[in-house]
Amino acid sequence: MDFVEVDLLKTAVSFEQYPDTLVPEIALVGRSNVGKSSLINCLTNRNKLARTSSTPGKTATINFYQIQKDRYRIVDLPGYGYAKVSKAEQEKWSAMIDTYLSKRYNLVQVIQLVDARHAPSKDDITMADWIRHYNFNTIVVATKIDKLKKSQIDKNLTEIYNDLQMDNNSILIPFSAEKRTGRNDLIALFDEILSN
Numbered sequence: 001m002d003f004v005e006v007d008l009l010k011t012a013v014s015f016e017q018y019p020d021t022l023v024p025e026i027a028l029v030g031r032s033n034v035g036k037s038s039l040i041n042c043l044t045n046r047n048k049l050a051r052t053s054s055t056p057g058k059t060a061t062i063n064f065y066q067i068q069k070d071r072y073r074i075v076d077l078p079g080y081g082y083a084k085v086s087k088a089e090q091e092k093w094s095a096m097i098d099t100y101l102s103k104r105y106n107l108v109q110v111i112q113l114v115d116a117r118h119a120p121s122k123d124d125i126t127m128a129d130w131i132r133h134y135n136f137n138t139i140v141v142a143t144k145i146d147k148l149k150k151s152q153i154d155k156n157l158t159e160i161y162n163d164l165q166m167d168n169n170s171i172l173i174p175f176s177a178e179k180r181t182g183r184n185d186l187i188a189l190f191d192e193i194l195s196n
Protein backbone atom coordinates (compact mmCIF):
# COMPACT_ATOMS: atom_id res chain seq x y z
CA MET A 1 0.00 0.00 0.00
CA ASP A 2 1.16 3.42 -0.83
CA PHE A 3 0.13 6.49 1.06
CA VAL A 4 0.25 8.69 -1.99
CA GLU A 5 -2.50 11.16 -2.69
CA VAL A 6 -3.61 11.81 0.85
CA ASP A 7 -5.86 14.71 1.64
CA LEU A 8 -7.99 16.05 4.42
CA LEU A 9 -11.46 15.30 3.09
CA LYS A 10 -13.61 16.71 5.87
CA THR A 11 -13.53 18.07 9.40
CA ALA A 12 -16.65 17.36 11.42
CA VAL A 13 -18.00 18.03 14.87
CA SER A 14 -21.41 16.42 14.47
CA PHE A 15 -22.81 13.28 12.87
CA GLU A 16 -24.61 15.33 10.21
CA GLN A 17 -21.26 16.65 8.99
CA TYR A 18 -19.66 13.25 8.37
CA PRO A 19 -18.84 12.50 4.72
CA ASP A 20 -20.58 9.70 2.76
CA THR A 21 -20.20 6.08 3.86
CA LEU A 22 -19.06 4.70 0.52
CA VAL A 23 -15.53 3.70 1.55
CA PRO A 24 -14.05 1.83 4.53
CA GLU A 25 -12.70 3.86 7.42
CA ILE A 26 -9.94 3.06 9.91
CA ALA A 27 -10.18 5.24 13.02
CA LEU A 28 -7.39 6.34 15.36
CA VAL A 29 -8.10 7.09 19.03
CA GLY A 30 -5.87 8.06 21.91
CA ARG A 31 -5.22 10.53 24.68
CA SER A 32 -4.58 14.08 23.75
CA ASN A 33 -0.85 14.49 22.97
CA VAL A 34 -0.27 10.75 22.46
CA GLY A 35 1.22 11.43 19.01
CA LYS A 36 -1.76 10.82 16.74
CA SER A 37 -1.05 13.72 14.38
CA SER A 38 2.63 12.80 14.24
CA LEU A 39 1.71 9.22 13.31
CA ILE A 40 -0.58 10.38 10.50
CA ASN A 41 2.13 12.68 9.19
CA CYS A 42 4.74 9.90 9.41
CA LEU A 43 2.56 7.38 7.58
CA THR A 44 1.71 9.82 4.84
CA ASN A 45 5.16 11.45 4.60
CA ARG A 46 3.50 14.81 4.96
CA ASN A 47 4.88 17.10 7.64
CA LYS A 48 1.88 19.28 8.03
CA LEU A 49 -1.10 17.22 6.99
CA ALA A 50 -2.24 16.69 10.58
CA ARG A 51 -1.62 19.49 13.02
CA THR A 52 0.86 18.49 15.74
CA SER A 53 1.31 20.39 18.93
CA SER A 54 3.42 20.33 22.07
CA THR A 55 0.47 21.73 24.01
CA PRO A 56 -2.33 19.21 24.10
CA GLY A 57 -6.02 19.96 23.93
CA LYS A 58 -6.53 21.68 20.62
CA THR A 59 -10.07 21.99 19.29
CA ALA A 60 -11.92 18.73 19.18
CA THR A 61 -12.87 17.73 15.66
CA ILE A 62 -13.16 14.49 13.74
CA ASN A 63 -10.82 14.65 10.78
CA PHE A 64 -11.46 12.42 7.78
CA TYR A 65 -8.38 11.85 5.61
CA GLN A 66 -8.86 10.31 2.21
CA ILE A 67 -6.15 7.91 1.07
CA GLN A 68 -5.49 7.04 -2.56
CA LYS A 69 -8.25 9.23 -3.96
CA ASP A 70 -10.66 8.01 -1.31
CA ARG A 71 -10.05 4.27 -1.68
CA TYR A 72 -10.31 4.32 2.10
CA ARG A 73 -10.08 6.83 4.93
CA ILE A 74 -8.14 7.35 8.11
CA VAL A 75 -10.31 9.03 10.71
CA ASP A 76 -8.65 11.03 13.44
CA LEU A 77 -10.92 11.15 16.50
CA PRO A 78 -10.55 13.85 19.21
CA GLY A 79 -7.88 13.16 21.84
CA TYR A 80 -9.45 12.21 25.16
CA GLY A 81 -8.39 12.72 28.77
CA TYR A 82 -6.92 16.17 28.62
CA ALA A 83 -7.21 17.33 32.23
CA LYS A 84 -6.97 21.04 31.51
CA VAL A 85 -10.25 21.34 29.68
CA SER A 86 -13.50 21.51 31.65
CA LYS A 87 -15.43 18.41 32.56
CA ALA A 88 -18.27 19.56 30.29
CA GLU A 89 -15.86 19.94 27.39
CA GLN A 90 -14.36 16.49 28.03
CA GLU A 91 -17.84 14.99 28.05
CA LYS A 92 -18.61 16.67 24.75
CA TRP A 93 -15.47 15.13 23.21
CA SER A 94 -16.29 11.72 24.59
CA ALA A 95 -19.81 11.96 23.17
CA MET A 96 -18.29 12.82 19.77
CA ILE A 97 -16.10 9.72 19.92
CA ASP A 98 -18.99 7.55 21.09
CA THR A 99 -21.30 8.80 18.33
CA TYR A 100 -18.71 8.02 15.69
CA LEU A 101 -17.87 4.55 17.06
CA SER A 102 -21.46 3.51 17.59
CA LYS A 103 -23.04 4.88 14.41
CA ARG A 104 -20.45 4.59 11.69
CA TYR A 105 -21.16 1.40 9.81
CA ASN A 106 -18.34 1.82 7.27
CA LEU A 107 -15.87 1.81 10.18
CA VAL A 108 -13.80 -1.36 9.70
CA GLN A 109 -11.24 -1.03 12.50
CA VAL A 110 -10.33 1.17 15.45
CA ILE A 111 -6.66 1.55 16.33
CA GLN A 112 -5.83 2.80 19.80
CA LEU A 113 -2.66 4.77 20.49
CA VAL A 114 -1.05 4.78 23.93
CA ASP A 115 2.12 6.49 25.08
CA ALA A 116 4.81 3.79 25.46
CA ARG A 117 6.47 5.69 28.29
CA HIS A 118 3.63 5.33 30.77
CA ALA A 119 1.25 2.72 32.06
CA PRO A 120 -2.15 3.08 30.33
CA SER A 121 -4.37 5.68 32.02
CA LYS A 122 -7.87 5.00 33.31
CA ASP A 123 -9.18 6.61 30.12
CA ASP A 124 -6.99 4.33 27.99
CA ILE A 125 -8.39 1.29 29.77
CA THR A 126 -11.97 2.55 29.38
CA MET A 127 -11.33 3.15 25.67
CA ALA A 128 -9.92 -0.37 25.20
CA ASP A 129 -13.08 -1.74 26.86
CA TRP A 130 -15.23 0.41 24.61
CA ILE A 131 -13.45 -0.84 21.49
CA ARG A 132 -14.01 -4.45 22.57
CA HIS A 133 -17.62 -3.59 23.34
CA TYR A 134 -18.05 -2.56 19.70
CA ASN A 135 -16.56 -5.93 18.70
CA PHE A 136 -13.34 -4.69 17.19
CA ASN A 137 -10.14 -6.64 17.59
CA THR A 138 -7.74 -4.88 19.97
CA ILE A 139 -5.03 -3.14 17.99
CA VAL A 140 -2.75 -0.86 19.96
CA VAL A 141 0.10 1.34 18.79
CA ALA A 142 2.60 2.21 21.54
CA THR A 143 3.91 5.65 20.54
CA LYS A 144 7.15 7.56 21.25
CA ILE A 145 9.11 4.32 21.64
CA ASP A 146 12.30 6.29 20.82
CA LYS A 147 12.01 7.94 24.22
CA LEU A 148 12.53 4.63 26.02
CA LYS A 149 15.81 2.94 26.84
CA LYS A 150 16.14 -0.49 25.21
CA SER A 151 15.94 -2.10 28.62
CA GLN A 152 12.56 -0.45 29.33
CA ILE A 153 10.80 -1.36 26.11
CA ASP A 154 9.80 -4.95 26.89
CA LYS A 155 8.69 -4.08 30.40
CA ASN A 156 6.49 -1.20 29.24
CA LEU A 157 5.00 -3.16 26.35
CA THR A 158 4.12 -6.01 28.72
CA GLU A 159 2.42 -3.55 31.06
CA ILE A 160 0.35 -2.12 28.19
CA TYR A 161 -0.54 -5.64 27.00
CA ASN A 162 -1.72 -6.65 30.46
CA ASP A 163 -3.47 -3.43 31.48
CA LEU A 164 -5.47 -3.27 28.24
CA GLN A 165 -6.36 -6.96 28.59
CA MET A 166 -4.86 -7.89 25.28
CA ASP A 167 -4.71 -11.54 24.18
CA ASN A 168 -3.41 -13.76 21.37
CA ASN A 169 -5.72 -12.11 18.86
CA SER A 170 -4.61 -8.60 19.78
CA ILE A 171 -1.91 -6.67 17.98
CA LEU A 172 0.60 -4.37 19.69
CA ILE A 173 2.88 -2.27 17.50
CA PRO A 174 5.78 -0.29 18.99
CA PHE A 175 6.04 2.96 17.07
CA SER A 176 8.09 6.11 16.75
CA ALA A 177 7.13 8.93 14.41
CA GLU A 178 10.51 10.46 15.13
CA LYS A 179 12.54 7.40 14.08
CA ARG A 180 9.84 5.93 11.81
CA THR A 181 9.95 2.69 13.83
CA GLY A 182 6.95 0.45 13.16
CA ARG A 183 5.87 2.38 10.09
CA ASN A 184 6.17 -0.64 7.79
CA ASP A 185 4.34 -2.85 10.28
CA LEU A 186 1.50 -0.36 10.43
CA ILE A 187 1.27 -0.08 6.67
CA ALA A 188 1.18 -3.90 6.38
CA LEU A 189 -1.56 -3.93 9.01
CA PHE A 190 -3.64 -1.39 7.07
CA ASP A 191 -3.27 -3.61 4.01
CA GLU A 192 -4.45 -6.62 5.95
CA ILE A 193 -7.43 -4.81 7.47
CA LEU A 194 -8.55 -3.55 4.09
CA SER A 195 -8.14 -6.89 2.36
CA ASN A 196 -10.57 -8.57 4.78
Ligand code: GDP
Nearest residue numbers: 033034035036037038052053054144176177178
Ligand atom coordinates in the same frame (compact mmCIF):
# COMPACT_ATOMS: atom_id res chain seq x y z
P1 GDP B 1 -1.69 14.40 19.21
O1 GDP B 1 -2.26 15.40 20.18
O2 GDP B 1 -2.03 13.00 19.64
O3 GDP B 1 -2.03 14.66 17.78
O4 GDP B 1 -0.09 14.46 19.39
P2 GDP B 1 1.02 15.15 18.46
O5 GDP B 1 1.28 14.33 17.26
O6 GDP B 1 0.68 16.59 18.29
O7 GDP B 1 2.31 14.98 19.39
C1 GDP B 1 2.37 15.53 20.69
C2 GDP B 1 3.83 15.79 21.05
O8 GDP B 1 4.55 14.56 21.10
C3 GDP B 1 4.55 16.67 20.03
O9 GDP B 1 5.43 17.52 20.74
C4 GDP B 1 5.32 15.68 19.18
O10 GDP B 1 6.49 16.20 18.62
C5 GDP B 1 5.66 14.59 20.20
N1 GDP B 1 5.78 13.28 19.54
C6 GDP B 1 4.85 12.66 18.79
N2 GDP B 1 5.31 11.46 18.34
C7 GDP B 1 6.56 11.33 18.81
C8 GDP B 1 7.57 10.31 18.67
O11 GDP B 1 7.42 9.26 18.03
N3 GDP B 1 8.74 10.52 19.33
C9 GDP B 1 8.98 11.63 20.07
N4 GDP B 1 10.16 11.74 20.69
N5 GDP B 1 8.06 12.62 20.20
C10 GDP B 1 6.87 12.48 19.58
